[in-house]
Amino acid sequence: MRHRALVLALLLAGAPLAAGCSILVAGELDGKSSPGSEDAGADAVDGADGDAVDADVIDAPSETEDAEADVPVEASDASDEGDAGDATGCQACPLDCCQGECTNLLTDSQNCGTCGNVCPAGRACVSGGCAGGFRSMSEAGAPEPRLRACAVWTGSELFVWGGVGNQGDLLNSGGAYDPLSDTWRTVGAIGAPAVREEPSCVAMGDDVFVWGGVDIASNTLVQGGAIWSSKDNSWRTVSETDAPVPRRWPTVVWTGEKVLLWGGEKLDAANEKSGALYDPVHDTWQAMSTTSSPDKGKRLAFAWTGTLLYVFGGRDNPG
Template sequence: MTSRIRSVAAALVFLGCLVTLTSAFNLPNRSPHVSSRLAFLSMAPKPAQHRTMLTLADRVAYQRVIEEVYWRHRIWPKERPDPKPSLDAVMTRAQLERKVADYLRDSQALEDYWQRPITAEQLQAEMERMAQQTKQPEVLRQLFAALGNDPFIIAECLARPVLAERVIAELYAHGRRFHSDPKRGTESGAETQATVTMAAVSASYALPLILNSSGGCIDDTWTPTTLTNAPAGRYDHTAVWTGSEMIIWGGLGSSSFFNTGGRYNPSTDSWTTTSTTNAPVARERHTAVWTGTEMIVWGGFSSGATFLNTGGRYSPTTDSWTATTITNAPTARRTHTAVWTGTEMIVWGGSPTISTYLNTGGRYNPSTDSWIATSTTNVPTARRYHTAVWTGNQMIVWGGYSQDAINHYWNTGGRYDPVSDNWTPTSTTNAPDGRAIHTAIWTGSQMVVWGGTFFDGIIEDLNTGGIYTPGTDSWTATSTTNVPGGRYRHTAVWIGSEMIVWGGTLDDATFLNTGGRYSLSTNTWTATSSNNAPSAREDHRAVWTGSQMIVWGGYDGGYVNTGGRYCAQSQAPMA
């Protein structure tokens, strides 16, 4: 949304920004000033009313410390052999400057073209909202501290960007366009930019108190995700957790496939749209993995019955996309799987047409932007709707569906070693019944599969599962005592001591908002609360944050853009 505004008014407003804010500003030579600003952050802040203005250099310096907090919380996958780099290695000064320029242009557009300038009262209210609604109070405290606990700095550099994007999104959602001609003279732009940057200077801000030490996280409780600025309703999208935010992307909505998405930040309880500049073509039933610095999406299905072998790497730090190469890329497909090994993304299986199936795959290395095919020697039978997990040295694929003269629901699988490029079949002794559209999680030593569907004249939705130990190539059944009802198109996450399953569908007709927590150590099930749970749905997505499971999107007869945060207190370290 905001990109449309920026394309119209960029030259005008950015000139005004530079004229007003950079009286002595020279980007290549300002590093000493930035260093002094960073040093200031560890000192007691000046009272807010003593602040007179923020230069662009100040804003860039404060933007960097905000990004540093988020970067510290970004997950660096334990599979990666290299150490986590510094923020400076993944985000340039020019990218920081662009983020600042973007939120100043948003503020300017609100004042000039909608006559809705952001006021000091709104900024104070936004800080209060963050403090009251945060779902990660420890992260919000770190953000406040990084900004010197100075309410003026917090208002201008943390609250303003969030508020400006949200207000613009709301105006567009209500069909409100420019009230005046965006093609104004540069003198007018400079004058109004001064109003934007100085609007809060005379205000006396109060630092809000973050009272909630747990972020509302009480075991076995649900809290809805905010609808404000949330992406459009969709299903068959993807979701990853970065350590700082949940990123959702792609999927299918009421009238189209999407190449849009959103980043949900629990610390500020807010959504930010993902850029569509250089984004991959719209799609659904693709895959996504998190590498530590980027989300890689690949494959899927798009309009015109188009199967895809394209993809993109998205950096949430810079809000930018880079295409994945198609040289030596695997055959186009959907309903495949993908895992991240620490250095490569491995994709496997799926369908290249409506009625054919694949047992091929590829290993994508983002550092070289290159593909290598996976071996087809001893490979499992071609299939789709299977699952895959990464163990630390092998990819395990299991289950799935294919069809020739009859329907095949597989209880077979394989362990793929990318170092030797070899496949080893998984045992079928005591394996669960064949199934598709089930879930699988990795505990650190075992794979747990559960649920799914089977068709043999009638649809059978399963509430059974199995625990596979690759070290002994053996299976153990999961308990069926107090187990959730049979289902498929549900989600599952591993929280360190338990697997949580939720949602899905029964008989492709009844949508579910129930779930269960399975304890591997005791082989027991406990139902998840349905009080305040999200509406029943299928084909949603779920991520684990370390303290909460976030579910979002899906299909309930319509296309859903709601979700919920389920608090579960893990009793053991996450594997």
Template structure:
């Protein structure tokens, strides 16, 4: 990285962290002792924060924005964490107002940040502008403003597009998708008939959307950004109680999974080649928790991925679940040695072998203080 700051060298201390682990295979529930190896991320030059963005860019993690625990006091700074050396480099000032609860995506060469709640022109203002940061050149450039403002939204980058769904406009949710053509610096708006709660890019320009319809039941749609079209995706997920939590992830190479949970059971569903979503397993919702809690208006989000080993990984606060669709093995971990740290939720990042989480809230004590600590969690092999 090239900038006018010296890199802050910070040692990374390894420790074997005890986590409570429950392991079971389909039809053969049981208990197994297990542990994950967790390392503390070295001291950061950034203040403690929530509502920030975190983007994985090859061997670096780009963190930007957020707030002090009050969205009326957003941050305007960021930093790059080297995942190989463990040091930090500050990111130069961006050409946009400080903000929190914005979205950020990695295009392959740039980090684009957009939207969120800003302090200008007034505290709590929802933004529709954004900017792109190029780490190799250590420079920012503004992007065209979108047709709508948005905060607490979702975003994916795929096939030359940044697609934004969900979130809120002013004091209400929105059903519209915003699609940004990166090379053309141009936006368009697409109305959808569901409230988008989860998104995943399934291929170049193709995005799977999951959420609730006007009857507040589970609904899935497919969006084609190149043709600006949506279509209904059939599914066989039969929830006996209202949908409570949701998760969606794809490796972009044909492996796409959805988690949907009511108060008692989590359904694991796979998107087949013909586009249908079919249930492949069900588990107790305590053991397999989808990452997005729909009862929290989109403010309590974790993250979900498909790992290089084709395992489903769901992170929800201190709860980490891994599920192997081929063997049916499910393992649920819960932090014990770091029980005071709730993690950074949706801003966690997955590398080939680790989960990286930085910032967020401490979860002990009445004040739920925010933090600038982070953890590197080695994935089970």
């Protein structure tokens, strides 16, 4: 008994098959493909009017006579589907690919020089670098004008806090500025340290350590401080147990694990030659040794290398 395989081929009159097109072969098979036939042919009718063409019927030998099954077989190659994606996304991109999209790292302000490097608002990407120079910051939502505030960079925002207002009033308010969007948000007031000018601030990753300062109204040095969380916009108080004595203008750095606070000036302008390490995980202070420490502790020039603190110059008593 012989079985027949039906070959359907749609041809446009006078036009060859386009690359990537597939031919659908359907037939009565006995469970597996028959050997290829050499006598296949096709008679196509005029397709100019859009009518379907007639299909030739090809007799194909079968090895078994028992089972018959209509099994559709697609001749489309999996690679044909992949070819369709070459025209979109990054596969057909002559420039650079970032997050699955074609871009130009020399001019794209969202991917300037490298993927994901976003230029601040108002700055163009020029030759793979964000344009330099001064530009104005938005004043919408900005903190009220002040002096003698502290300011630090958290890695994504500029944190500004404390100081003295226009009317000479001490402040315990602040703001956080995002240069990418050129926007301000108000730093939370609940749990914030008491009002003060010249507070000491240092960024601890996303958080900010605020400590000490001066209360000009009572002419006293301010004790204590708090840590601001940029993620939660909230404060938590820093322990005063074993904390260093109050001072102004100390050297303050973040070691990656602890806050190092050294030197500064007493209220009478005398040199403060002491310091301590603060552990934010356990909320504890540890006094630093003064053995072989610098004689001058106030208004020092300093730099933190990541493992060492360098201090230079400074002033001694008096003044």
